Amino acid sequence: MRDSKKVKMFLYFLFCLIVALEYVVLGAATNDRQPSCKICKCNGTTVDCEGVKLDNVPKDFPPNITELSLARCGLVELKDNELGMLYKHLRRLDIRHNKIAALKNVTFAGLNELQYIDMGGNKYRADEVDPFVFSLLPNITEIIVRGYGDTRNHDIDRHVPRAWFDTFKGLENSTIERITFDAISESPVILKKEDFVYLNKSPVKYLSLYNIRLVDIDFEFLGNLIHLEEVDLSMNNLQMNIKYLNAITQLFKLKKLRNISLNDNSQNWNEKNERELLPKFIAEFPLPVPQSMEEINFARSILVRGPKRYLSYGFKIQRENAIRKVDVSGFKLMQRLGPVHGAVHVKELYAEDIGCEMYPSTFSCEYGALESIEIMNIAHNFINMTQNNVKQLGCSPTVADSNT
CATH class of the missing domain: 1.10.287 (Helix Hairpins)
Incomplete structure (x- = not known):
């Protein structure tokens, strides 16, 4: 026992x-x-190597990691299939500010779960960015590219920004929702309708082309982005004869559009003749603003040079809209503005220093105009006081005074 x-x-x-x-x-x-976890920060399924000098992508992180930052690591290349073979469960990848020049169609192969990639600030060469670099990312939802790439590309016909637009070929019928191409060009860029044709069946909700030196835009490109909710075309340098009615028509076709930013643009196009931007017979009919529209920002954009342009008859928008904030401060477009009607839900209006002749009825708070206004700044403009309805200016205690 x-x-x-x-x-x-x-x-x-x-x-x-x-x-x-x-x-x-x-x-x-x-x-x-996992010796690399001694130099990088490993926390569960997240690995952060930002700022750590690396010669290659470390191979000894846990294979189940879902987030990996290799930003500012001095990497000069990403080997074919390497990331996908090592870390196939990645959902977020950051490779910003390295020295990567080439992206092949199999660079990200195997990353079937990847949803987010931030890849700006590298030395991408226009002739080494494959148009199908994103084609093997079946679950990608957001792509961020910031930076000019290799500035030595100026002698190459297919400049870096054109190479990035070509990558849309690999996003046809994809899951992409957000695209940010900011400051990707030092050379003038022309935006064409056909650049976005491969995205017409993808659910793109957000597009930023901030500061990419846009000089010409075919606004019909928006017809390929019917799910768009936010668009940012700020900080560019337009040199085109803008067909305003066509641009407005294309924008207002976007039924889900919430925010539009066209601020800080400078136009160098000079027209020869004075003209009305909206003829009277058009100004009398409400413009079909998307019912989802919430915010408009055209601040500090200069879209007029040379002869004067007018909106003497004002304009109307459909009452069924959600616009809450409009910022056109410093916006140079017209020298005369008539009554604005239909912006019945706008609470904040910034229209100071637009160099425009206005009337007491231009920004009225009467029913059908700006009846919900809480903050209105129309300072540093020219108010024509010949009309009898002067009291319409005093519609809110928060309204800023204007120069007369």
């Missing part, structure tokens, strides 16, 4: 010893396999 107990105790002790040894051995092996 005693011998039986001794045997059981011995077996139990042996089992515990084996478990302990296995824990020590496997633990040591695990640490040996």
Whole structure:
């Protein structure tokens, strides 16, 4: 009986010893396999190597990681399939500010779960960015590219921004929702309708082409982005004869559009003749603003040079809209503005210093005009006080005074 107990105790002790040894051995092996976690920050399924000098992508992180930052690591290349073979469960990838020049169609192969990639600030060469670099990312929802790429590309016909637009070929019928191409060009860029034809069946909700030196825009490109909710075309340098009615028509076809930013643009196009931007017969009919529209920002954009342009008859928009904020401060477009009607939900209006002749009825708070206004700044403009309805200016205690 005693011998039986001794045997059981011995077996139990042996089992515990084996478990302990296995824990020590496997633990040591695990640490040996992950020395990179000593120089990078490993926290669960997240690895942050930002600012760590690396010659190659480390191969010894846990294979189940879902977030990886390799920003500012001095990497000069991404080998074919490497990320997908090592870390196939990645959902977020940051490779900003390295020295990567080439992106092939298999660079991101195997990253079937990747949803987000931030890849700006590298030395991409226009002739080495494959049009189908994103084609093997079946779950990608957001792509961010910021930076000019290799500035030595100026002698290459297909400049870096054109190469990025070509990558839309690999996003046909994709899951992409957000595209940010900011400051990707030092050379003039012409935006064409056909640039976005490959996205017409993708659910793109957000598009930023901020500061990419846009000089010409075919606004019909918006027809390929019917799911668009936000568009940012700020900080560009338009040199085109803008067909305003066509531009408005294309914008207002976007039934889900919430925010539009066209601020800080400078136009160098000079027209020869004075003209009305909206003829009277058009100004009398409400413009079909998307019912989802919430905010409009055209601040500090200069879209008029040379002869004067007018909106003498004002304009109307459909009452069924959600516009809450309009910022056109410093916006140079017209020298005369008539009554504005239909912006019945606008609470904030900034229209100071637009260099425009206005009337007491221009920004009236009467029913059907700006009846919900809380903040209105129309300072530093020219108010024509010949009309009798002067009291319409005093529609809110928060309205800023204007120069007369």
